[in-house]
Amino acid sequence: MEVVEKTKISGAEWEIMRVVWTLKNATSKDISSVLQNKMDWKPATTKTLIGRLVKKGALITENEGNRFIYSAAVSEEAEVKNAAQSILQNVCNRKVGETIADLLSEATLSHDDVALLESILEEKKLTAVDEVPCDCVPGQCTCQHMHG
Template sequence: MAEWKVMKIVWDLQKAMAREVYTLAGELHGWSPATVKTLLKRLVDKQYLTTTPVGNGFVYRPAQSAIATLRGAADTLLSNATEAATGPLLVHMVEASDLNAQDLDALQKLIDAKKRTLSRRKPPS
């Protein structure tokens, strides 16, 4: 969870000096610079962030866009969920999200297409 909060900071900034991340994470979450430094190192090790040395510090950049990274995490989450949990998990995600009309229209189209696919399947004999 903490790593995702640091990623959100870097995604929002697109590139950030370590000091900027320490400052924002401290203000938002009350974390010490040492804690943030550890989280940044983990994210670099996991290849979520890239670093460029600048003077005596580093500039951090996301290795991928937020949507690409989050899709990968969602795929992992869904692959680890039991079949019975998938529907309730997706319902929860929709309920917990601030979606606009365009998002809801896209979801409705997807739901309608999934329903058509289900209705075309033959029931087991």
């Protein structure tokens, strides 16, 4: 499995991205004021994180007079999907089901969410295999010991 990570937004940077995705265009002051209560960052911290995101290509900077306006260069949907997939890339293929089950059992879900998941599971039943093949490097999981 190939790891595709272009931007790779880190923990604290997600806080910034979520504000920019919501506001569409934001100054560092806008971002600071949204996160003020939640994060208790100094303005310099916010600016450092914004700078990193610009460098990573996740944020676009525009000059408006003497202000910098930031907007997102990557979509929220795509980034959330990437982040979710990268979690699953960190476990053995055989543990993916268990990992998803853990996430699922801890989530608060609406009736619509449950219906959506049920329909996906119904489809998955049609293509389920007896044993998920492990493609780990020997030494990174214990599957080979049990089956090799």
